[in-house]
Amino acid sequence: MNPTIKDVAQKANVSIATVSRVLNNLTGYSDKTKQKVNQAIKELGYQPNAIARGLINKRTQTIGVMFPNVSSAFSSDLLHGIDEFAHDSNYSVVVCNTDNDGKRTMKYLQLLREKQVDGIIFSSEVLNKEYYEVLESMKIPVVLVSSKTDFAKVPYVKVDDYQAVYDAIQYLISKGHRKIAMISGTKSDPIAGTPRVQGYRKALEASGITFDSSRLVYGDFSFESGGRAMEAILRKAGEATAVFAASDEMAIGALSAALKHGLNVPEDISIMGYDDLKLAQMVTPPLTTVRQPLYEMGKIASEKLIRMIETGDIATNKIIAHSIVERQTVRTLT
Amino acid sequence: MNPTIKDVAQKANVSIATVSRVLNNLTGYSDKTKQKVNQAIKELGYQPNAIARGLINKRTQTIGVMFPNVSSAFSSDLLHGIDEFAHDSNYSVVVCNTDNDGKRTMKYLQLLREKQVDGIIFSSEVLNKEYYEVLESMKIPVVLVSSKTDFAKVPYVKVDDYQAVYDAIQYLISKGHRKIAMISGTKSDPIAGTPRVQGYRKALEASGITFDSSRLVYGDFSFESGGRAMEAILRKAGEATAVFAASDEMAIGALSAALKHGLNVPEDISIMGYDDLKLAQMVTPPLTTVRQPLYEMGKIASEKLIRMIETGDIATNKIIAHSIVERQTVRTLT
DNA sequence: CAATAAAACGTAAACGTTTACCCTAAAGGT
DNA sequence: ACCTTTAGGGTAAACGTTTACGTTTTATTG
Numbered sequence: 001m002n003p004t005i006k007d008v009a010q011k012a013n014v015s016i017a018t019v020s021r022v023l024n025n026l027t028g029y030s031d032k033t034k035q036k037v038n039q040a041i042k043e044l045g046y047q048p049n050a051i052a053r054g055l056i057n058k059r060t061q062t063i064g065v066m067f068p069n070v071s072s073a074f075s076s077d078l079l080h081g082i083d084e085f086a087h088d089s090n091y092s093v094v095v096c097n098t099d100n101d102g103k104r105t106m107k108y109l110q111l112l113r114e115k116q117v118d119g120i121i122f123s124s125e126v127l128n129k130e131y132y133e134v135l136e137s138m139k140i141p142v143v144l145v146s147s148k149t150d151f152a153k154v155p156y157v158k159v160d161d162y163q164a165v166y167d168a169i170q171y172l173i174s175k176g177h178r179k180i181a182m183i184s185g186t187k188s189d190p191i192a193g194t195p196r197v198q199g200y201r202k203a204l205e206a207s208g209i210t211f212d213s214s215r216l217v218y219g220d221f222s223f224e225s226g227g228r229a230m231e232a233i234l235r236k237a238g239e240a241t242a243v244f245a246a247s248d249e250m251a252i253g254a255l256s257a258a259l260k261h262g263l264n265v266p267e268d269i270s271i272m273g274y275d276d277l278k279l280a281q282m283v284t285p286p287l288t289t290v291r292q293p294l295y296e297m298g299k300i301a302s303e304k305l306i307r308m309i310e311t312g313d314i315a316t317n318k319i320i321a322h323s324i325v326e327r328q329t330v331r332t333l334t
Numbered sequence: 335m336n337p338t339i340k341d342v343a344q345k346a347n348v349s350i351a352t353v354s355r356v357l358n359n360l361t362g363y364s365d366k367t368k369q370k371v372n373q374a375i376k377e378l379g380y381q382p383n384a385i386a387r388g389l390i391n392k393r394t395q396t397i398g399v400m401f402p403n404v405s406s407a408f409s410s411d412l413l414h415g416i417d418e419f420a421h422d423s424n425y426s427v428v429v430c431n432t433d434n435d436g437k438r439t440m441k442y443l444q445l446l447r448e449k450q451v452d453g454i455i456f457s458s459e460v461l462n463k464e465y466y467e468v469l470e471s472m473k474i475p476v477v478l479v480s481s482k483t484d485f486a487k488v489p490y491v492k493v494d495d496y497q498a499v500y501d502a503i504q505y506l507i508s509k510g511h512r513k514i515a516m517i518s519g520t521k522s523d524p525i526a527g528t529p530r531v532q533g534y535r536k537a538l539e540a541s542g543i544t545f546d547s548s549r550l551v552y553g554d555f556s557f558e559s560g561g562r563a564m565e566a567i568l569r570k571a572g573e574a575t576a577v578f579a580a581s582d583e584m585a586i587g588a589l590s591a592a593l594k595h596g597l598n599v600p601e602d603i604s605i606m607g608y609d610d611l612k613l614a615q616m617v618t619p620p621l622t623t624v625r626q627p628l629y630e631m632g633k634i635a636s637e638k639l640i641r642m643i644e645t646g647d648i649a650t651n652k653i654i655a656h657s658i659v660e661r662q663t664v665r666t667l668t
Numbered sequence: 669c670a671a672t673a674a675a676a677c678g679t680a681a682a683c684g685t686t687t688a689c690c691c692t693a694a695a696g697g698t
Numbered sequence: 699a700c701c702t703t704t705a706g707g708g709t710a711a712a713c714g715t716t717t718a719c720g721t722t723t724t725a726t727t728g
Contacts, residue, residue, distance in 0.1 A: 053685055095428075
């Protein structure tokens with residue numbers, strides 16, 4: 001058995017209340033007793049028991065984080081940021097990998113509730129009614145990252161997806177492109193799907209380019225789907241001079257496919273991605289992309305959540321600035 | 335306040351002991367009372383409090399995982415596997431990002447102890463004496479993944495690094511290469527450094543190829559260092575027909591550098607990596623590499639740890655089989 | 669039907685803390 | 699010298715469970 005506060009009290013010849021007081025450095029003890037207690041603590045190698053502590057003050061100093069897929073580069077960057085701030089604030093983070101599966105998600109939510117986490121970060125997955133209801137019944141703060149919800153009141157941190165791709169397309173146009181194809185993510189995705197194709201269409205429209213549905217093809221954000229989409233584009237819309245993909249993974253899939261077809265990038269076709277994962281710098285040629293600062297977003301989400309936990313007030317939404325990072329996959333048309 | 339077991343007891347007109355019994359389905363109650371209790375539970379939306387539970391039975395159903403860098407593809411694949419098994423066994427996992435910093439690591443260890451985790455997975459970082467001592471004083475199971483320690487008794491799961499690169503080099507030799515350069519990871523790393531260059535040297539030796547120190551250059555496992563290393567090789571050992579890198583990231587860095595120098599891969603130079611991260615399939619040409627099944631390793635580590643927690647006996651070491659996955663970066667020399 | 673065994677259930681202690689409340693003794697004021 | 703204040707510190711309840719032990723009720727046996 002590890003020593004408890006009782007052992008410390010005994011060894012220092014004081015009551016456990018006093019030990020507790022010096023531990024939490026409150027007032028109510030002399031300097032001498034403080035010395036004695038600290039001495040006893042050191043000698044016994046005493047460590048407070050956070051569980052007992054948690055039971056009484058109803059705070060576990062733990063937050064839960066839900067990801068559709070922990071091992072994606074996307075999630076893990078976010079996680080890194082979340083963990084950073086959390087640990088600095090003396091919170092632990094427990095991760096849950098939902099696999100985008102409703103049943104699993106509900107089970108994890110259950111688990112987090114039983115474990116009495118102080119707050120939850122919900123990432124990259126839409127917060128539907130079912131989730132929202134249990135979250136609400138848990139009566140703990142929640143923040144969404146890279147996600148939104150129709151149920152107001154739950155703060156999010158994300159970039160403006162619509163605007164980001166609007167800007168990206170405009171960038172492509174400014175480089176002289178007019179025949180621009182898009183590889184969208186999952187069609188029905190209300191955060192990374194719809195708004196992004198909206199941005200695409202509106203940007204085109206704003207430059208007087210008419211939308212051509214044969215240039216819009218859907219993937220599911222994955223590398224493989226990006227490759228397939230590229231094949232489709234090459235088949236159906238071979239005149240396109242540029243393709244914008246709604247994720248870096250898809251963009252890289254598209255890049256591979258293009259290269260495999262003997263096309264040179266960016267000479268024969270320009271490709272632009274979305275996210276700015278580490279991957280983007282690693283491929284050849286390095287990918288031009290729109291950057292979401294994932295690590296920072298994680299940090300901010302974590303910060304908001306912890307503030308909510310500790311102050312009780314409800315956080316505001318935060319739109320994070322995106323930016324275009326120019327590398328070598330888009331060419332200027334002359 | 336969320337309802338407690340007491341509320342349930344009251345509503346069902348039984349004692350809390352009885353409620354607890356049906357909750358943990360032990361014996362000692364009739365079917366009717368079981369119904370009553372379950373009814374009350376449902377009506378109140380009662381959820382057990384795992385903290386209180388943890389306090390009394392000294393089990394938190396939580397494991398801690400230490401990574402040098404959570405956001406690396408390497409760690410996150412591991413984490414995925416760990417999380418999978420853990421959650422299936424009703425354990426939660428709390429992540430710690432040590433940044434390879436001793437101070438941080440110690441702080442996290444402290445934290446995990448206070449939080450009373452039931453076990454710890456220690457990943458990709460050597461378990462030095464300092465860490466070992468606190469771990470030992472915590473008296474909870476630990477398993478190492480992709481790591482080792484001099485202090486016996488702590489089980490590990492990893493591939494045989496020496497053998498893996500031995501096989502890789504042999505593979506290269508079987509493809510007709512004799513002038514093989516190597517980009518090693520951190521020189522002093524006792525698990526992913528030294529053994530791997532040993533494998534390289536021995537494999538060369540076994541085929542009667544004399545080791546040439548100008549063909550061995552050191553990086554730090556990162557993409558950038560791979561690029562720099564490749565430059566060095568091109569400068570110092572330009573006759574090399576193949577280069578083996580001790581990580582996929584470095585291999586891809588080397589690939590980029592080679593491509594940038596106008597070399598064709600694999601026509602002008604062959605490149606082989608180590609890890610088989612998702613990245614390896616994404617680059618062009620796709621990387622030939624030696625595969626460590628990270629996800630499975632995570633799962634197995636998790637399984638071992640949980641078995642140790644629940645049975646109390648100490649797990650055995652596990653050497654995971656590696657394999658060579660042939661893609662398109664090595665050419666057969668004729 | 670009495671005796672006994674077994675089933676059903678309740679009581680209370682325990683887990684390791686925090687904290688409200690109480691007590692004592694010394695210090696300060698008159 | 700007496701009263702009041704305050705610093706220092708102790709006692710015990712509380713947090714939400716589990717579980718050993720005891721008690722009552724029911725079923726079983728002869």
